[in-house]
Amino acid sequence: MLSGWSLIRAWTILVYLFMFLPVAVVVLLSFNASQFGSFPMTGFSFRWFVELWHNDAILRAFRVSFVLGALTAVISTTLGVLASLALIRYDFRGKNLISTALIAPILVPEVVLAVALLLFLRFLAIPKSFPLLLMGHVIFTLPFVVLVVQARLVGIRRDIEEAAMSLGASPRQAFFEVTLPLLAPAIFAGMLFAFTISFDDITGTLFWKPGGVETVPTQIFAMLRNSISPEINALGTVMIVLTVGLPLLGAAVARRLGSRTN
Amino acid sequence: MTEPAVQLDQIAKRFGPFTAVHPTSLDIPAGHFVTLLGPSGCGKTTTLRMIAGLLDPTEGEIRVKGNRVNEVPIHRRNLGLVFQNYALFPHRTVEQNVAFGLKYRNVSKEEAKRRVADALSLVQLPELGHRYPRELSGGQQQRIALARAIVIEPDVLLLDEPLSALDANLREDMRVELKRIQDRLGITTIFVTHDQSEALAMSDQIVVMSAGRVEQVGPPEEVYNTPANEFVARFLGASNIFEGRVADATVDVVALDVPIFGVVPVPAERAQGLSNGEPAKLVVRAEKLKLARPGTDADGAVSVDGVVEAVDYQGQVARYFVRTGESLLQAVNMIDDHPFAEGETASVRLRPRDCAALPGNK
Ligand SMILES: Nc1ncnc2c1ncn2[C@@H]1O[C@H](COP(=O)(O)OP(=O)(O)O)[C@@H](O)[C@H]1O
Ligand SMILES: [Mg+2]
Numbered sequence: 001m002l003s004g005w006s007l008i009r010a011w012t013i014l015v016y017l018f019m020f021l022p023v024a025v026v027v028l029l030s031f032n033a034s035q036f037g038s039f040p041m042t043g044f045s046f047r048w049f050v051e052l053w054h055n056d057a058i059l060r061a062f063r064v065s066f067v068l069g070a071l072t073a074v075i076s077t078t079l080g081v082l083a084s085l086a087l088i089r090y091d092f093r094g095k096n097l098i099s100t101a102l103i104a105p106i107l108v109p110e111v112v113l114a115v116a117l118l119l120f121l122r123f124l125a126i127p128k129s130f131p132l133l134l135m136g137h138v139i140f141t142l143p144f145v146v147l148v149v150q151a152r153l154v155g156i157r158r159d160i161e162e163a164a165m166s167l168g169a170s171p172r173q174a175f176f177e178v179t180l181p182l183l184a185p186a187i188f189a190g191m192l193f194a195f196t197i198s199f200d201d202i203t204g205t206l207f208w209k210p211g212g213v214e215t216v217p218t219q220i221f222a223m224l225r226n227s228i229s230p231e232i233n234a235l236g237t238v239m240i241v242l243t244v245g246l247p248l249l250g251a252a253v254a255r256r257l258g259s260r261t262n
Numbered sequence: 263m264t265e266p267a268v269q270l271d272q273i274a275k276r277f278g279p280f281t282a283v284h285p286t287s288l289d290i291p292a293g294h295f296v297t298l299l300g301p302s303g304c305g306k307t308t309t310l311r312m313i314a315g316l317l318d319p320t321e322g323e324i325r326v327k328g329n330r331v332n333e334v335p336i337h338r339r340n341l342g343l344v345f346q347n348y349a350l351f352p353h354r355t356v357e358q359n360v361a362f363g364l365k366y367r368n369v370s371k372e373e374a375k376r377r378v379a380d381a382l383s384l385v386q387l388p389e390l391g392h393r394y395p396r397e398l399s400g401g402q403q404q405r406i407a408l409a410r411a412i413v414i415e416p417d418v419l420l421l422d423e424p425l426s427a428l429d430a431n432l433r434e435d436m437r438v439e440l441k442r443i444q445d446r447l448g449i450t451t452i453f454v455t456h457d458q459s460e461a462l463a464m465s466d467q468i469v470v471m472s473a474g475r476v477e478q479v480g481p482p483e484e485v486y487n488t489p490a491n492e493f494v495a496r497f498l499g500a501s502n503i504f505e506g507r508v509a510d511a512t513v514d515v516v517a518l519d520v521p522i523f524g525v526v527p528v529p530a531e532r533a534q535g536l537s538n539g540e541p542a543k544l545v546v547r548a549e550k551l552k553l554a555r556p557g558t559d560a561d562g563a564v565s566v567d568g569v570v571e572a573v574d575y576q577g578q579v580a581r582y583f584v585r586t587g588e589s590l591l592q593a594v595n596m597i598d599d600h601p602f603a604e605g606e607t608a609s610v611r612l613r614p615r616d617c618a619a620l621p622g623n624k
Pocket of ligand 1: 277280281282300301302303304305306307308309
């Protein structure tokens, strides 16, 4: 007889299998020596990774994704830190409105955001371009940065900055000597978040990218439309390693940075 | 007379419609230890922050060594600031914390090193330079915060409830320690606290505040023995206050007629110049009200019989609540061989020279 608990356990396992089995299959098949990107496995091989390396379109897509992700991370983090400082440290009119507007992109479905921005650009008769794609990515990564940085900033007591100023540091010096170092783990985490989210994104990118520009996700999407090449499995594996590995690495670094200051 | 180190000239602070500090003037002599004392929310921190340059006064002028500093930003005021929560830089070692202020002053590396070491030995923590703040106890952190503030040789040392976050025993040690360091350096100090025993133990001058106003300024004994009004009498220790009337006023003695005790001749210097027939209040500190066995010699004291209603033993002393007619008297006495028990009848005595008199409307 099955007790309630074992039912729940079995169900949980099923759910996890449903979520992670496809991922596992992709990773497994990326090492398949066979011509076809499907079972049965005929041997272990790195050939699809090598082919990836020689595929110009994919390399180009990687370059675009990296540049886009890095720029998104830098811009989003800079804006996010400045916005958080303003929202936490100063009082001004319309503060709540701005705070909500900054976080809103998380709450709005990405498709809606994507279409809205596209229509807006259309309305202004601005052609699609890489900077506009970048702007789109900044808009929807900003909330993550703002949330992470704000959470840390409320934990940095104002009297620490005041102590620095009483000792002779100008407000700027106090910021760079005290606030910024204490904020570093959050800034770092926010950057990684922004990079990973941008690197991973397909919905917004499909709407906003100019013709001829492909990021890794849109490249995969395009390749899938023609055929299911085993290369896609290899590419998928690379993406998984990057998007799972980076945040883990980031968390580890942030923990090290944070342990010295808490 | 030398110039005061700090002068507050009618400074006031309003937050929107709310007045946190009413126009206040105060002279703080160089080298003095001055305490702002008052209940929570009375405007002590606001006043201190205005002196520090962390808040702009709504009106009035602040002078340090005779110079107006209203427009001088905090980092140019050369003040030492110590907070209730230490406010050490968590990402810096103790040494780096203490040396922080020297970076902004023209101090050579060697001299900085020496001064940091001196400051650390002054607060009796010379060995902890390489630790991080989180590796220190609260008391140690507060000592480091003090070292960090004094190493820059500030014109004025400002402390906002620096002992309030420490536990009771440590607080008393730190009190002595802080006073020793202040004496040694002779540094002008403004200390904020809501704790009257701290204020009485450490200060040269106490500034008693309430609801954004200064109620009384004076040395501890004066504020304690001759409170300016009922608020001060009640805030500094437990007091018994009786309404009455001046029965007779001479140059030396002002005799108050109060219902319970009859006529009490208060020394004139403790009677605020009250004149004949005026309504007045008699103030008697709880520890100046002595309980004795009925029928024993009163030795010139004014006395009244009552019944002990409650006893609160506090180690060396006991706090008695004694009922006489309508009034409940409070007496704090040393515990001798025969402490009084609840329900006992006691003779409550006071010496007129231990009393103070206030005008009826204060
Ligand atoms: N920034 C502010 N805005 C509005 N009211 C304030 C502000 N700072 C302090 N107050 C008010 O001013 C009064 C005095 O505060 P404070 O000086 O901190 O009191 P204390 O230090 O004596 O406890 C309090 O009623 C407090 O609520
Ligand atoms: Mg306060």
